[in-house]
Amino acid sequence: MKPKFETLAIKSTENTFSDVNPVSIPIYLSSTYKRNANGTYNNDFVYSRNDNPNRQVIEKSIAKLENGRYAFAFSSGMSAVSAILQSLKTGDHVILPDDIYFTIKKLFNEVLKPWGLSYSQVDMTDLQALENAIKPNTAMIWVETPSNPQLKLSDIKAVSKLAHKNNALCVVDNTWLTPVFQNPLNFGADIVIHSTTKYFGGHSDVLGGAVVLDDEKIASKIKSIQQLNGAVPAPFDCWLIGRGIQTLHLRVSKQSENAFKLAKYLEKHPKVKQVNYPGLKSHPQHNLAINQQDNGFGAMLSILIDGTKEEAFKISTKLAYFTTATSLGGVESLVEHRQSVEGPDSLTPNNLLRISVGIEHIEDLIADWEQALN
Numbered sequence: 001m002k003p004k005f006e007t008l009a010i011k012s013t014e015n016t017f018s019d020v021n022p023v024s025i026p027i028y029l030s031s032t033y034k035r036n037a038n039g040t041y042n043n044d045f046v047y048s049r050n051d052n053p054n055r056q057v058i059e060k061s062i063a064k065l066e067n068g069r070y071a072f073a074f075s076s077g078m079s080a081v082s083a084i085l086q087s088l089k090t091g092d093h094v095i096l097p098d099d100i101y102f103t104i105k106k107l108f109n110e111v112l113k114p115w116g117l118s119y120s121q122v123d124m125t126d127l128q129a130l131e132n133a134i135k136p137n138t139a140m141i142w143v144e145t146p147s148n149p150q151l152k153l154s155d156i157k158a159v160s161k162l163a164h165k166n167n168a169l170c171v172v173d174n175t176w177l178t179p180v181f182q183n184p185l186n187f188g189a190d191i192v193i194h195s196t197t198k199y200f201g202g203h204s205d206v207l208g209g210a211v212v213l214d215d216e217k218i219a220s221k222i223k224s225i226q227q228l229n230g231a232v233p234a235p236f237d238c239w240l241i242g243r244g245i246q247t248l249h250l251r252v253s254k255q256s257e258n259a260f261k262l263a264k265y266l267e268k269h270p271k272v273k274q275v276n277y278p279g280l281k282s283h284p285q286h287n288l289a290i291n292q293q294d295n296g297f298g299a300m301l302s303i304l305i306d307g308t309k310e311e312a313f314k315i316s317t318k319l320a321y322f323t324t325a326t327s328l329g330g331v332e333s334l335v336e337h338r339q340s341v342e343g344p345d346s347l348t349p350n351n352l353l354r355i356s357v358g359i360e361h362i363e364d365l366i367a368d369w370e371q372a373l374n
């Protein structure tokens with residue numbers, strides 16, 4: 001029987017290339033997968049929310065790079081954060097750093113508190129303060145090292161130990177350093193999260209998140225949440241993240257080298273009161289950075305301008321090679337007046353500028369600050 005036009009339009013566009021061998025993985029946009037006559041599915045791909053080739057590639061890759069057994073990809077860093085927090089139960093308590101990616105605090109206040117999760121914020125550089133903040137129902141200690149935006153460091157080994165002594169999990173948000181510079185699981189952390197929007201993607205053109213861990217039981221919980229909530233990345237987004245991973249090491253090595261040089265320049269400038277960068281000897285936890293980090297100190301820094309909020313903001317707008325925008329980790333340099341982005345609850349100093357250093361030539365970047373500050 002010859003199919004009619006409408007039927008032909010469908011059948012003639014079917015994928016029939018089962019024997020091609022592309023070097024770069026194709027983007028498998030299909031939302032669903034054909035079942036074999038015996039009831040099985042090739043490679044167990046059934047439905048794209050549950051799993052698909054592009055997602056599987058980056059999950060396996062990120063697990064390996066973070067030295068973990070399991071990785072799960074999400075549609076954004078925040079959906080990865082949410083998945084971890086949804087694995088807790090009503091009544092549980094979480095300890096957050098005082099300096100933290102602001103949206104996580106907002107998620108607690110607006111969504112998780114009404115569901116019965118509570119939190120406290122402590123200065124995690126102070127282990128005694130952290131120990132004092134642990135309650136009988138503390139289920140999780142959340143770590144950002146370096147923290148956003150003040151680049152405070154936490155001792156992952158010590159915090160994990162303290163967490164485990166109190167039957168809590170230690171979660172590390174490793175977005176700012178990437179596994180090139182820091183592997184939290186090696187220091188005893190239970191779970192690592194990433195906003196892959198940042199360095200993994202690396203080109204400011206895709207959103208994504210990832211959760212990495214070793215424990216089989218927690219992994220199966222996270223997997224259920226991933227598949228049932230459905231905050232999964234699209235195949236094209238996974239493809240972009242996978243492509244970013246291929247150049248991650250090259251990009252962040254250059255970015256970190258540039259950041260270090262810029263930090264040293266800014267530290268000497270009279271208009272700059274303080275530079276927060278763990279690579280500098282003046283950073284209060286420089287030695288911890290040396291012990292906990294490899295291959296460099298990362299490409300994020302923040303500075304306190306010797307002046308008012310308005311002066312700090314104005315300087316950011318005078319820069320030519322640093323775009324005034326939120327986010328970080330792309331190949332292009334960005335600058336942000338963080339407090340005005342975070343809003344009225346912000347604990348960030350109002351003369352702070354957050355800087356994400358890109359891969360441009362360092363002499364241009366320094367000259368740009370020279371003209372903006374003078």
Ligand SMILES: *Cc1c(COP(=O)(O)O)cnc(C)c1O
Nearest residue numbers: 076077078101173175195197208
């Ligand atoms: C950006 C960011 C997040 C949130 O990730 P999204 O991809 O924007 O949802 C979480 N933690 C840190 C440290 C971040 O920088």
